[in-house]
Amino acid sequence: MPTQVDQIDGETVGQLSESALLARIFAVLRGSSEALVGPGDDAAVLAVPDGRVVVTTDTLVHGPDFRLAWSSGSDLGFKAATVNLADIAAMGARPTALVVALAVPEDTPVAFVADLAAGLREACDTLSPGCAVEGGDLTVSDTLTIAVTALGVLDGHEPVLRSGAQAGEVVAVCGELGRAARGLRLLFDRFRTDAGDPVPVDRSRLSPEESADLDAQLRPRPPLAHGPLAARSGASAMMDVSDGLVLDARRMADASGVTIDITDVADPDALGGGEDHALLAAFRTGDVPEGFRIIGVVRERGDTAVTVAGHGYDGTGGWDPYRDWDAHRG
Amino acid sequence: MPTQVDQIDGETVGQLSESALLARIFAVLRGSSEALVGPGDDAAVLAVPDGRVVVTTDTLVHGPDFRLAWSSGSDLGFKAATVNLADIAAMGARPTALVVALAVPEDTPVAFVADLAAGLREACDTLSPGCAVEGGDLTVSDTLTIAVTALGVLDGHEPVLRSGAQAGEVVAVCGELGRAARGLRLLFDRFRTDAGDPVPVDRSRLSPEESADLDAQLRPRPPLAHGPLAARSGASAMMDVSDGLVLDARRMADASGVTIDITDVADPDALGGGEDHALLAAFRTGDVPEGFRIIGVVRERGDTAVTVAGHGYDGTGGWDPYRDWDAHRG
Numbered sequence: 001m002p003t004q005v006d007q008i009d010g011e012t013v014g015q016l017s018e019s020a021l022l023a024r025i026f027a028v029l030r031g032s033s034e035a036l037v038g039p040g041d042d043a044a045v046l047a048v049p050d051g052r053v054v055v056t057t058d059t060l061v062h063g064p065d066f067r068l069a070w071s072s073g074s075d076l077g078f079k080a081a082t083v084n085l086a087d088i089a090a091m092g093a094r095p096t097a098l099v100v101a102l103a104v105p106e107d108t109p110v111a112f113v114a115d116l117a118a119g120l121r122e123a124c125d126t127l128s129p130g131c132a133v134e135g136g137d138l139t140v141s142d143t144l145t146i147a148v149t150a151l152g153v154l155d156g157h158e159p160v161l162r163s164g165a166q167a168g169e170v171v172a173v174c175g176e177l178g179r180a181a182r183g184l185r186l187l188f189d190r191f192r193t194d195a196g197d198p199v200p201v202d203r204s205r206l207s208p209e210e211s212a213d214l215d216a217q218l219r220p221r222p223p224l225a226h227g228p229l230a231a232r233s234g235a236s237a238m239m240d241v242s243d244g245l246v247l248d249a250r251r252m253a254d255a256s257g258v259t260i261d262i263t264d265v266a267d268p269d270a271l272g273g274g275e276d277h278a279l280l281a282a283f284r285t286g287d288v289p290e291g292f293r294i295i296g297v298v299r300e301r302g303d304t305a306v307t308v309a310g311h312g313y314d315g316t317g318g319w320d321p322y323r324d325w326d327a328h329r330g
Numbered sequence: 331m332p333t334q335v336d337q338i339d340g341e342t343v344g345q346l347s348e349s350a351l352l353a354r355i356f357a358v359l360r361g362s363s364e365a366l367v368g369p370g371d372d373a374a375v376l377a378v379p380d381g382r383v384v385v386t387t388d389t390l391v392h393g394p395d396f397r398l399a400w401s402s403g404s405d406l407g408f409k410a411a412t413v414n415l416a417d418i419a420a421m422g423a424r425p426t427a428l429v430v431a432l433a434v435p436e437d438t439p440v441a442f443v444a445d446l447a448a449g450l451r452e453a454c455d456t457l458s459p460g461c462a463v464e465g466g467d468l469t470v471s472d473t474l475t476i477a478v479t480a481l482g483v484l485d486g487h488e489p490v491l492r493s494g495a496q497a498g499e500v501v502a503v504c505g506e507l508g509r510a511a512r513g514l515r516l517l518f519d520r521f522r523t524d525a526g527d528p529v530p531v532d533r534s535r536l537s538p539e540e541s542a543d544l545d546a547q548l549r550p551r552p553p554l555a556h557g558p559l560a561a562r563s564g565a566s567a568m569m570d571v572s573d574g575l576v577l578d579a580r581r582m583a584d585a586s587g588v589t590i591d592i593t594d595v596a597d598p599d600a601l602g603g604g605e606d607h608a609l610l611a612a613f614r615t616g617d618v619p620e621g622f623r624i625i626g627v628v629r630e631r632g633d634t635a636v637t638v639a640g641h642g643y644d645g646t647g648g649w650d651p652y653r654d655w656d657a658h659r660g
Contacts, residue, residue: 036382037489040585042420042569043386043482045489052366053383055464056373057429057479061471090372099387101431101477106655134385137477140655141391147431147467147477149387152373159367159375239372255370325436325470 013113014106018138024110025138028117035097035134044134046097046151054152054159056087062144064325069198070187073112075218076146077119082220083242084150085128086277089224090240092160092231093152097134098124100148103141116146119219127224157231165237165256165282167300172292174226174279176216177245177265181273183217186210198330222277226291230281233289238281243274246306246313249296252280253305261307262296271308343443344436348468354440355468358447365427365464374464376427376481384482384489386417392474394655399528400517403442405548406476407449412550413572414480415458416607419554420570422490422561423482425458430478433471446476449549457554487561495567495586495612497630502622504556504609506546507575507595511603513547516540528660552607556621560611563619568611573604576636576643579626582610583635591637592626601638 013021026039037045046053060066060080071079081098088095100120104113117133124131131150165171191201203211215221222240230238237256241248245265253260265271282298283289304312343351356369367375376383390396390410401409411428418425430450434443447463454461461480495501521531533541545551552570560568567586571578575595583590595601612628613619634642 037421037491041489041491041493042417043384043423043480043489045421045484046383046385047381048378048383049381051377051379051381053376053378053481054373055376055427055429055479055481057431057465057477058467059431059433059469059477061433061469061475063472064470087372091367091375093373097385099385099479101387101389101479103389103391103473103475103477135387137388139389139391140394141473141475142393142657143433143471143473143475145391145433145471145473145475145477147387147389147433147475149385149429149431149479150373151383151385151481154375159371159373161367161371163371327472 011110012106013104013108013110016110021110021113021138024114025117028114029121029133033132033134034130039135044097044099046134048153050154050156052154054088054091054093054154055149056084057147057149058083058087059145059147063327063329067198067330069200069330070191071218073115074119074122077116078123078219080146080148081120081123082127082222083277084148085123085131085224086222086240088150088152089227090238090279092157092227092235092238093154094228095128095131095150095152097131097151098148100133100136100146102136103139103145105142105144106140108144127221155228160231160235160238162237162239162252163255165252165258165298167258167298169236169282169298170285170288170294171260171280171282171296171298172288172294174292175222176276177241177278178267178269178273179213179216180220180275181269183213186214187217196328216276220275220277222279223291226279229289230279230292233283234287235281235283238279241274241276241278241280244272246271248280250305257301259299259302259305259307260296261299261310263309264295271313341440342436343434343438343440346440351440351443351468354444355447358444359451359463363462363464364460369465374427374429376464378483380484380486382484384418384421384423384484385479386414387477387479388413388417389475389477393657393659397528397660399530399660400521401548403445404449404452407446408453408549410476410478411450411453412457412552413607414478415453415461415554416552416570418480418482419557420568420609422487422557422565422568423484424558425461425480425482427461427464427481428454428478430463430466430476432466433469433475435472435474436470438474457551485558490561490565490568492567492569492582493585495582495588495628497588497628499566499612499628500615500618500624501590501610501612501626501628502618502624504622505552506606507571507608508597508599508603509543509546510550510605511599513543516544517547526658546606550605550607552609553621556609559619560609560622563613564617565611565613568609571604571606571608571610574602576601578610580635587631589629589632589635589637590626591629591640593639594625
């Protein structure tokens with residue numbers, strides 16, 4: 001059972017030496033490395049047989065990105081890994097390694113850090129088997145910060161960029177749309193005090209559907225193996241939906257010099273909600289692989305980058321209380 | 331002239347959108363990329379022709395790692411890059427790319443962030459020509475945090491680990507020892523108020539030698555090209571001296587199962603001072619390449635991992651007011 005930070009007694013980070021703390025973390029991660037040189041030296045060395053490596057970095061910061069009352073250490077490790085793994089998969093690549101820069105307050109329980117490491121490993125094992133934490137850095141900070149860098153390989157395929165979508169193609173999605181946004185709204189609407197402070201989630205107050213929404217927010221599980229599948233199937237453009245379907249489709253349309261018309265999504269949560277990390281890709285009709293569902297078409301560039309059922313779409317259409325961070329933490 | 335954060339007027343990070351801020355940063359970095367896919371997509375793609383990539387990550391956190399009264403944005407970018415480039419070089423590898431996760435308070439001036447990006451680029455251009463920032467992440471945080479991940483290539487050589495030193499070899503160093511520690515002491519001794527608050531450095535109060543010590547602390551310039559040179563010359567073990575000569579030699583000795591006797595360094599700053607990021611390597615006598623100076627010998631493992639002139643060496647022998655962070659920032 002993953003543990004919230006305020007439910008943990010015992011040793012804190014400040015009571016252990018860095019080497020002792022690293023030993024605890026490696027104990028959680030041990031055995032998962034397939035690297036040429038794994039953790040413990042100045043750097044790790046990874047095999048990338050086709051001579052190209054794919055690399056991305058993304059950070060979770062306490063306050064703007066999460067509340068400790070809602071996320072366990074394992075949840076945070078899982079999500080910090082997943083958002084990076086999704087960026088690798090969105091290039092059509094297969095994630096092979098993470099390096100993790102962790103900055104934690106001195107009063108953080110060691111058990112919380114170990115739980116976070118377990119979450120990192122679980123995300124790799126579940127979403128990208130063969131990928132593992134191969135290095136990291138541990139430092140003290142006022143603000144719990146998890147900066148993950150993910151590396152991946154292309155296995156001989158070309159990377160799928162955002163810029164390749166062409167008029168006449170279809171746009172398809174693999175994975176959830178809107179669920180993580182609904183999960184976030186649940187947290188802010190139902191698991192705060194009247195004063196606005198977050199309180200731990202009571203799952204018994206949630207329906208199974210709501211509980212799944214919450215999982216999508218706290219521990220997103222996008223279908224990452226479909227990234228390389230899309231590349232092999234001839235996807236002309238791809239990205240993951242991290243900030244919202246309309247917003248991210250707009251980025252793809254701008255990079256490709258086209259207009260994307262979303263014809264088959266009407267739910268505002270699905271149009272505007274981010275953090276599901278579904279894969280959004282453009283294909284020639286007929287190339288769309290299993291697991292992807294067609295949601296729109298690519299047209300010659302018109303007045304706007306994205307239309308919804310042929311019409312302009314105003315506003316972000318989403319709801320993200322973190323994005324305009326109010327300096328609260330909890 | 332690099333600028334300290336409190337000397338900058340104008341727009342703050344909180345006043346710009348993420349995309350506008352990224353545009354400013356890319357304007358500073360533009361033109362330096364040699365990547366197959368550079369910044370701007372979900373991930374970057376880098377060529378690593380021999381099928382292996384070297385990767386490391388290291389973070390600078392406001393408070394435990396730096397004071398904004400002492401370091402300009404450019405200084406911080408330069409140092410954040412350098413500590414990572416040094417870890418790549420210490421594997422015998424050639425750095426090719428950085429990805430940077432930057433978390434900044436909303437009231438941070440945009441000019442400071444641009445200055446930081448310039449420092450990152452300057453470190454690459456100066457210390458590892460051909461290396462560039464190829465990706466990154468920008469987020470808001472209470473605590474200014476610069477998490478850099480560096481990647482490098484081995485150009486067909488084997489990586490040089492910490493664990494290969496053998497009895498009968500010599501130990502040699504390339505780069506400064508102790509200078510960065512003296513620079514740090516200067517800051518804490520002479521550029522603080524009576525209450526202990528840091529004040530901007532007045533270079534006119536420093537001798538040329540002291541000014542060089544300060545540069546070594548704020549903008550370290552280790553001779554990184556000597557890492558691959560050492561690898562080509564047959565170094566059996568190598569690491570960079572980040573935490574202090576005795577402490578880091580102890581790590582090499584433990585990893586290699588040997589005792590290292592430091593015979594030619596007596597200065598306590600050189601024995602205990604970290605952050606110079608000099609290269610420490612073991613060679614067969616006769617293999618020591620130009621630029622390295624012999625400072626000791628590798629012996630069969632004895633009672634202790636490291637001796638100094640044949641005797642045990644107690645204590646860290648260094649001085650690092652950040653290491654036991656007192657929660658001050660400035």
